[in-house]
Amino acid sequence: MRYAETGFNLEIDLSQGSVKRVATDAKLTRLHLGGQGTAAKILWDRVSPDVDPLSPDNLLIFSTGLLHGTPVPGANRVSVSTFSPLTNLYVNSLMGGWFGPELKHAGYDKIIIHGQASGLVYLYIHNDKVEIRDASHLQGKGCQETAALLQQELKDHKIQVAAIGLAGENMVKMATIDHFNSSASRHGVGAVMGSKRLKAIAVRGTKDINVAHPAELWEMCNAKYQEIYDNKNCGDPMAHDHNESFHVDNFAWGNARTRRSGYWNKEREEQWVSKWKQVRTRDSGCYNCPKDCHYSISYPGRYKYFLKCFSKLTYCMAAFEEIDFNYDILGVTSAYGLDGFSTPQVLAFAVELYEAGILTDQDLPDFPSDGAGRFFYLVEKIVRREGIGDVLANGVYAAARQIGNGAEEYDHNTTKKVEQVPLKLGVINYPFFLMYCTGEKMNITQIEGSFPQAPLADPEKRKKFVENWDAAPERFKKWYLEWEPRQHMPIEASVNVCDWNESMHFVDDAIGTCAWLSSFRGQFGGSPPFHLFNLPRYITLAAGIELDSEGLLEIARRNRNLVRSLNIRRGLRRAVEKPPEDHWKKRDPEMEQKHLDAYYEFKGWTNDAIPTKETLDGLGLDYVSEDFIQRGILTGNETKTSAETEEKQCQGGGNGE
Amino acid sequence: MSNQIRTKIVKEIKVNLDKCVACRACEVACSGFHANPKYSSFNPSRSRIRLVMDMLNDVYVPVRAGEYTSAECSGRHSFTIHGKEYSECSFCPTSCPARDLFKEPDSGLPLKCDMCEGEKTPLCVQVCRPGCLTYEEREEECGEEELKPGEMEVGLQSLIEKHGYQKVMDTFARLSKKG
Structure with missing residues (x-):
């Protein structure tokens, strides 16, 4: 029996008008967990790098997170993964609400959409009944109205709807996919849905989701509701x-x-x-x-x-x-x-x-x-x-x-x-410099989040902050304690901060937990309900996958490197890894490049931002390195100079809860 | 017969609609509690409390499953409360033919809230941190003690009403042969 997940994906080919329920490989869950992790694998396997994001051959994937449908509070963020018409690179845009759990209860971990319908259609999923239906009556309707009309038409208020509006229909590159109180908004995922002439997905599910260790998982979740409700540093x-x-x-x-x-x-x-x-x-x-x-x-x-x-x-x-x-x-x-x-x-x-x-x-x-x-x-x-x-x-x-x-x-x-947050600041902040440059999401709020943005001025307050900081591996506590206002942290610290921040997002985006409870919120108050040291237990209890903090970090690294590889194959290189040009008034080009050098080394990437064969093979991504060598992206002889730093990274995983 | 006033404990879940945030944790918890083994599976469709939800009209009403009925109402009320319109069905706990609420998704058998026997407070109340659901027990006078039909009888009765005596008897006969 599969726990936490359904073990099936729904494959829709809109050109053919076909619908298939396809069993998934449990091994991939252990390697990537789910969400955007397993979606990235599908995109790697099935979308060649020359595919235009708005062409029928691009895939649009709606992924539930591994923990959707389990009682783990706040696991409801759906990953919409595809190639972006805005950037021509990979995009993973997220939405909360109720869609993901409903899809899982319908019996699917993902919807994988290929092709292009001949006219505007919507997809109706009610457990095993899946239909591609005419949506010409919904043409030009607003996102919210479309949802309401589908609920009426299908006579069920419990149907969850994700829809595009006129912007998506006309492939505007800022177009969203909306679902009631949430939307997958970034990098034109709505335009991709529009290019497939898919107006909406209406889903209703009434099947069970099983968990591996019922009593202990429930006990932890039941206590978590209260903690989340009371915790002012989340949400x-x-x-x-x-x-x-x-x-x-x-x-x-x-x-x-x-x-x-x-x-x-x-x-x-x-x-x-x-x-x-x-x-x-x-x-x-x-x-x-x-x-x-x-x-x-x-x-x-x-x-x-x-x-x-x-x-x-x-x-x-x-x-x-x-x-x-x-x-x-x-x-x-x-x-x-x-x-x-x-x-x-x-x-x-x-x-x-x-x-x-x-x-x-x-x-x-x-x-x-x-x-x-x-x-x-x-x-x-x-x-x-x-x-x-x-x-x-x-x-x-x-x-x-x-x-x-x-x-x-x-x-x-x-x-x-990608349009960035409208900020004009004084002196460069290196962890943020690295996040802006190298983040695969190209949106700072989806990269930052675990390490505070600035130090507390009073050393006593910093000490107190660190004492209650269960979410942080030890080395970050030391760096934070030593961080004085208006000073730069050591390069090693900035690199590690960037890595930790983004890793937590890669965790959330695989299991479906909300960043407001986890990867985004640790930076404010240092007490996110979910973090590196308690999430592995939830995953083990819900999904039956044995995991500790280091194991979770390794999966985050695997997903991170796979996503980077998708982008490398589409031409991403160091040359474009820059922050918005006037984000900071005071810059230091030499130090900036030193930080980038150190970050790539830490990641086990070449100086041109490409994961080395050694790094990829070490994460079980041999098929990626083979492809890179075949395409001449790598020779295979690039040295991974980062063995030492990788070891240091591992040492962080052994403390906390 | 004694003249003593007979009382009973009434278990009551109070619902403050203004506090519901539509998280449906009540449904998650209820379905887990009633799974076998406990908490081994989750499925809001099996929950004995359901959130009747029409988000864009701000209608969020958690309703607890009550009795089964074989016939739907002959008509409906609709209520306007503080400018918002609610259908009578939004408040109705009955498992009835007019809707799929409070029926086991596989068998269609009716579900009924049992106030989570054995728990101090029902699970839906335990997980409702925003405070929409609260639990109270109070003593109430009651008349003569009623004879309650056993649980199996309730189930059988509903099966008979749904499928007729003959079908239920045939099935029973077939099952007993297998045994």
Whole structure:
């Protein structure tokens, strides 16, 4: 019997109109756990590196995490893995809610979608009954409305729906896949779904998920609900904190340009809170998690939607508007299915180009004069790919190059073609430098998270922090204790911090646990409910896979190297591993390169950011190294100079819970 | 007969709808508790408490499985509470032909909440940290003691109502031959 997982994937070929239920290899679960780990393996095996992300041959994979459907609280994040039309590289975008567990209860660990339907379709999954159905009546419908219509049509409110809006249908590269209070938003996964002419997936499942060690697992989970509920250092604080000063005073407004320190004041807080009281209707959580990180918004004249995370502020800050505008435009963009992180930057970028005379009244006929009006105008152009909207729909990086005439200068906040968090900071921070450069997700919030961003100034407070820091391997405690404000940590520390931070995300993304309870939250308060030292036990008890912290790290390394290899095969090299160019005012090119050298060495990669044969073979990824040698990417004689550091990394796994 | 007032303990789960965050941990816990062996499998469809949920209309109502009925209601009420519309079904605990709530997904047999016998508080309440579900026991006067049909009889009765006497008897006869 398979524990925690179902042991079956659902294979959909939309070109053929075929549906298959395929048994999976349990050995792959032991090697990769699940989620994006096993998805990366499928993409490696089946999508050749020359496949265009928007072509039928690209695969769109919805993966449950290994722990979905088990009682482990907060295991509900679905990985949407594919190749991104924005970056032409691998993307793993995540969404919470209820979709993943429902899919597992329907009897599948993954849905693997290939091909392209001849007209707009939706996929209906009810246990063993799987149908590709006509969706022409849903064309142009908003994401939330599509979900509601499918629930009505299928006469079941317990159906979970993931849908694209008009943006996805028109393959806008900021298009999302939306599921009630969550969405897989990054790098154009919605455009890939649109390219397959798949409007939505409606899933309903009523089957059991078995766990390997029932009594002990339940005891741990039952206690965890309370711990998570009580723990103020986990969940999304933005959902309930009305003091927005941290973001509005420190993050850059417009096209990631202007800091407005002192913007926040008491009067503004009162205005913003009163607006929130008018439009917010309800808090909600996700499947099997007691936190309430989302809330529904009912804005007059707009379809009801759920507010997620930082999109609470992104549009008003990009447009230099007040909070009312943000709630209003989210009503539009949530229905169209647009990423709340990158879209505002694309819009602000276009406004800047207009003000600079690079885009003219010819490109933007009847362009309004106010920030809000301009944003609404541009959104409509983009989702329909009308006129200049057709160019802007490709994201800042590509649009800048298509427009030319100096527009490239205004693309100053992307890394690997991805719009980054709008931050303008002073002195470079090396762990963050490494994360921006090398992170496969190209989105800092999906890479950072276990090690604090800055030291506490008071050494006594640092000591206290470290004493309660169960989540951290010993060496990080030492580095943190010795870290004085405005000082750089040793190179070795920065490299290790980057590695630990990203490793925890690779763990979450394989087992499906939410980063707000785990990989993202340790940096604030140092007490994430899930961490390196307690997760192996949950995995063992739920899935029956014997695992300790070192074993878990090894799987994270395997998944990390496989994902990197997918990107290497598609051309990723050191040359593009750079942070956004004006993220920090004070840079030190020589030290930066030393950090990169050290990081690659630590990872067992070549100086050009490619995993060596030795590294790959050591992780059981021999088939990757063989492919690299065949393609001439590696000779096979590259030396792994990192044997010593690898050993050091292993020593971290032996303490904690 | 004594004149003493007869009392019984009424077990009550109080539901504060405003506190539900739609996590459905109640369903997870209930299905695990009633699995055999305990907590060996999880499946909200087997849960004896279900969250009637219409997210975009802000309807979140945890309902506990009550009695089985062979016939659905002749009509429905709909209630408007603080501007939100709830169907009568949103509050109804009955396992009935009109919906698939509170039926074993494999057999279609009705499910009924047993307040997690043997536990101090029902499991759904234990895991409901946001405090939507709370548990109370109170003494209540009651009339003459009723004779409760055994659990097997309840199950058989529902099978008979669903499939008719003949089919149940045939099945019983066939099964006893196998034994």
